[in-house]
Amino acid sequence: MSSLKELSQRKGGITSGHRLCSGCGAGIMARQVMLAAGNYKVVVACATGCLEVATTIYPYSAWKVPWIHNAFENAAATISGVETAYKSLKKQGKIKKDLKFLAFGGDGGTYDIGLQSLSGALERGHDFLYICYDNEAYMNTGIQRSSATPKYAATTTSPYGEVISGKREFRKNITEIVAAHNIPYVAQTAVGYWNDLVTKVEKALEVKGPKFINIFTPCQLGWKYGPEKTLEIGKLAVETGFWPLYEVENGKYKINYKPQEKKPVEEFLKIQKRFNHLFKPERKEKLIQEIQDNIEKGWTELEKKEKCLN
Amino acid sequence: MSKNILHSWKNTPLASRVEEGSSKNFKTGSWRSKKPVHNKEICTNCLQCWINCPDNAIKVKDGNIDKIDYDFCKGCGICAEVCPVKAIEMKNEKDE
Numbered sequence: 001m002s003s004l005k006e007l008s009q010r011k012g013g014i015t016s017g018h019r020l021c022s023g024c025g026a027g028i029m030a031r032q033v034m035l036a037a038g039n040y041k042v043v044v045a046c047a048t049g050c051l052e053v054a055t056t057i058y059p060y061s062a063w064k065v066p067w068i069h070n071a072f073e074n075a076a077a078t079i080s081g082v083e084t085a086y087k088s089l090k091k092q093g094k095i096k097k098d099l100k101f102l103a104f105g106g107d108g109g110t111y112d113i114g115l116q117s118l119s120g121a122l123e124r125g126h127d128f129l130y131i132c133y134d135n136e137a138y139m140n141t142g143i144q145r146s147s148a149t150p151k152y153a154a155t156t157t158s159p160y161g162e163v164i165s166g167k168r169e170f171r172k173n174i175t176e177i178v179a180a181h182n183i184p185y186v187a188q189t190a191v192g193y194w195n196d197l198v199t200k201v202e203k204a205l206e207v208k209g210p211k212f213i214n215i216f217t218p219c220q221l222g223w224k225y226g227p228e229k230t231l232e233i234g235k236l237a238v239e240t241g242f243w244p245l246y247e248v249e250n251g252k253y254k255i256n257y258k259p260q261e262k263k264p265v266e267e268f269l270k271i272q273k274r275f276n277h278l279f280k281p282e283r284k285e286k287l288i289q290e291i292q293d294n295i296e297k298g299w300t301e302l303e304k305k306e307k308c309l310n
Numbered sequence: 311m312s313k314n315i316l317h318s319w320k321n322t323p324l325a326s327r328v329e330e331g332s333s334k335n336f337k338t339g340s341w342r343s344k345k346p347v348h349n350k351e352i353c354t355n356c357l358q359c360w361i362n363c364p365d366n367a368i369k370v371k372d373g374n375i376d377k378i379d380y381d382f383c384k385g386c387g388i389c390a391e392v393c394p395v396k397a398i399e400m401k402n403e404k405d406e
Contacts, residue, residue, distance in 0.1 A: 004356070004357040004358075004360070004361055005357070005373045007361065008357060008360065008370040008373055009373075012366065014366070015331040015333060015334055015366055016333070016334060016338070016365050016366045016367055016379065016381075016382035017333030017334045017335065017336045017337070017338060017382055018333050018338075018365075019336070019338065020364060020365075021384075022341060022342075022364075022384035022385060022386040023364060023384070023386030023387070023388055024364045024386075025364075026364075027364025027365060028362055028363070028364045028388075031361075031363070031364070031366060032361065035361075055333070056328070057333075057336075058328065059326060059328050059332070060328065060332045060333040060335065060336050061328045061329070061330060061331070061332055061333060062331065062333040063330060063331070064330045064331045065330075194361045194362065220386075226387075227386035227387060227388070228386055228387030228388055228390065228391045228400075229391070230364075230386070230388055231362055231388060231391065231392055232391065
């Protein structure tokens with residue numbers, strides 16, 4: 001683990017002047033990841049998404065590292081091609097440097113559209129780190145629901161009304177899907193816990209083979225809260241057990257942070273206007289309880305896995 | 311490219327090289343409606359504001375907070391919120 005003083009000496013990979021929203025979680029996440037990777041020479045691939053669009057508006061780029069964008073669905077396939085070319089050139093003696101490979105994708109580019117190419121790259125065992133910044137919907141195109149959107153969240157394609165209350169399905173658990181590929185390192189972290197995030201990225205970069213980190217990234221525009229609350233929401237997600245911080249290292253589960261007493265999920269839901277319909281005009285106790293029960297179920301399963309697979 | 315800032319599609323060439331970190335030529339400070347003001351006297355230089363700034367707008371020199379870069383700060387207020395000693399205050403842009 002690096003201290004903040006040490007990190008402040010490093011050259012970051014992403015600079016100011018990008019056009020992410022004020023208070024954007026993805027901006028915080030990208031800076032922290034690139035600082036954690038600051039001791040290495042890195043090559044970055046981005047899937048289409050907020051981060052890619054806002055940081056590379058032509059003719060500007062906020063990146064200070066070699067960077068490639070290809071399409072929405074294939075950040076993992078692109079980076080695996082880059083990594084294979086590098087291996088070949090290194091073998092031929094045409095490249096001497098040691099490089100690390102990073103791919104960034106949002107939840108749309110990872111959970112939905114990029115899942116097939118991600119799965120392929122993980123199975124082929126390329127040496128790269130895939131970062132998924134999960135802001136729980138397609139924010140860049142106008143807040144459409146994705147398979148990462150939590151149940152009962154309102155988006156433009158899962159609105160709430162008299163009959164339905166936002167998205168009708170529970171989110172899918174990509175971290176477990178990735179862990180099922182039996183890769184050396186899988187982790188889940190959140191914006192608001194810089195220490196956990198930086199430690200996990202540093203740890204992942206030391207491992208050879210495919211790695212995956214899923215980062216909970218609050219989005220002020222889509223979740224509808226004041227921009228200064230980004231860290232608070234990340235922290236509440238972890239404190240309520242909505243987003244557990246854990247890692248799977250060579251099949252061994254470890255929960256990195258266990259809140260002494262989990263806060264009720266209500267506290268996390270209440271400050272986001274996308275869940276407003278659960279509280280106004282009248283409180284929908286049944287729906288809130290359903291979310292709470294789902295969290296408890298997830299925690300129990302995770303604790304069992306930690307106990308059994310350790 | 312970065313020396314020659316292109317503002318409109320009319321004078322943008324069909325293809326060109328984009329330089330690393332050239333977004334520094336695009337000042338996002340004008341988005342701001344509230345301005346963070348840093349008080350050096352109470353600041354303990356814990357760097358929490360620096361690590362959590364989405365816009366890399368807090369400048370650190372030798373491990374200490376040097377200044378806030380108002381060219382790029384979008385005024386989100388995360389720094390003021392995260393500061394444990396309240397050394398950053400958000401002031402209305404108009405009041406200055």
